[in-house]
Amino acid sequence: MDRTNWLHLYQFRAEAGWENMFLPNGAGSVEWHLGWNVELPRGYFLMVAPLETGPEGLEVPTGVISSTVCGRMTQGQGFGIAVRPTRPVTIARGQHIARLILLHADSLRATSTTQDTATVGESDG
Template identity: 50%
Template structure:
């Protein structure tokens, strides 16, 4: 059997769990209507439809480890000339912070929530949120996951109000390597001021076989 292993790396982490459809509760409501009401019925239960149930129970749910109020991120990608200091550039451009990402810098404004949850890592305080550019941030979740070599992990939006999770596919090398740098992370784009509570569902992750990406369609 193919196995996926989750590991808690930080005490505050909320490790993903498999979704479950409560068929007994759904059928209980159906029977209640039939027994006690003259007209109202529930005859076509989604819980009695195997394809629907399999879709609902697919993969694992990624949940928020914290309660906070994210807002849309104002960011701008910049270069810092070799003869200038990053702090001077930030002050000159009226931005609160500069974040180094590769060869460029990302400037952010009005985003105190990015720093509110810095956590204690192996080498001191680390950022839970790191700007990615284009209004998105990398959210480090404090747990690791190991998937079989050659397999892939699909990350899907779960529909949390005010948050958009870009659709993405990660290789086993990337997924398994995240355990050494703050744990698994997802890209998140706040689209409006919202409230996220600890335990809220953020995304769904699904294991994919590599042949899923190699399949080709043909029309006869």
Template identity: 55%
Template sequence: MAEVAFTQVQPWALVPQPHRVDRKAARDERDLYQDHFRYKRITRLPVECPPWVLGQELGWMIRSPVTMRMTPVEDIDFSMPEEEGLRPVASKIGRSELWRRGTDWIATRDTDWLRFHDFQTSAGWESMFLPNGYGTVEWRLGWSVRVPDRYFVLVIGGPIAELEVPVGVIPAKTVNAMTSPGGFSIAVAPRHPVSIRRGDPIARLVLLHPDSLQAAVAAPEASDA
């Protein structure tokens, strides 16, 4: 059986946890209506459907390590010519927050929450959030994960409708190398203002066998007719 190991890199981090469906609570509510109400009923329970339960309990829930209010990110990618200063260029494009990504820059505005969650490391203060472009942000979560070689990790969205989480498939080599002070990171894109509390589920992490990415569709068998 494949094993996955999570490590808390930062003291504020919340390592992923498996999600478990509360079957007893659902059945208790069904029985309550049956025993005490004239009309109200729960005719069919999702918890009695094994495929639904397996889908709900698949993988591990990624939880927010902080309480905050996110707003959509309006960003612009730009480069800075050698003969021009950084601030004059920022003034021209009407953006106040500047982030260097590689050799170029990303500028944002009205996103103070990006700067408000710097965390302390042995090398100094680091940012929890880094703009990625296209309205997305890299969210550094403060924990690491080790998965078996040749496997992959699938990141999918959580239950918060306002917070888009682009689907991502990451190979084990990359996953296991995320051991910096920021730990594992995911991409998120707040499409509407949204308040998130520490501990709220924001995404899900699923382990993928390499066969799931290499599977091919078999040719249809010839009909006997």
């Protein structure tokens, strides 16, 4: 992002005082603290995904958040998601910006079979 002055324009009052709503997050994105919390049971994850028809000018990178990280967010500034503004954009209160999908840990487990490329095609003789 070329100009980040706008990051300091939006603040909210928390128990510890005033805090920034947007924090630099890297890769051109910011973490947007939404003002509410998510409590996940142990062994679950939350996938944040963009909407098919989300606000123009606001990209939401897909990400997966563990119950441990959600718990830390609850103790801190509240739940936040990564967003990447690509141009000036106006978001209205209550407007949908992303999809939250609850995932059980079993749905994230995967197995794979690999083959050593050095031995593929070699004969035993």
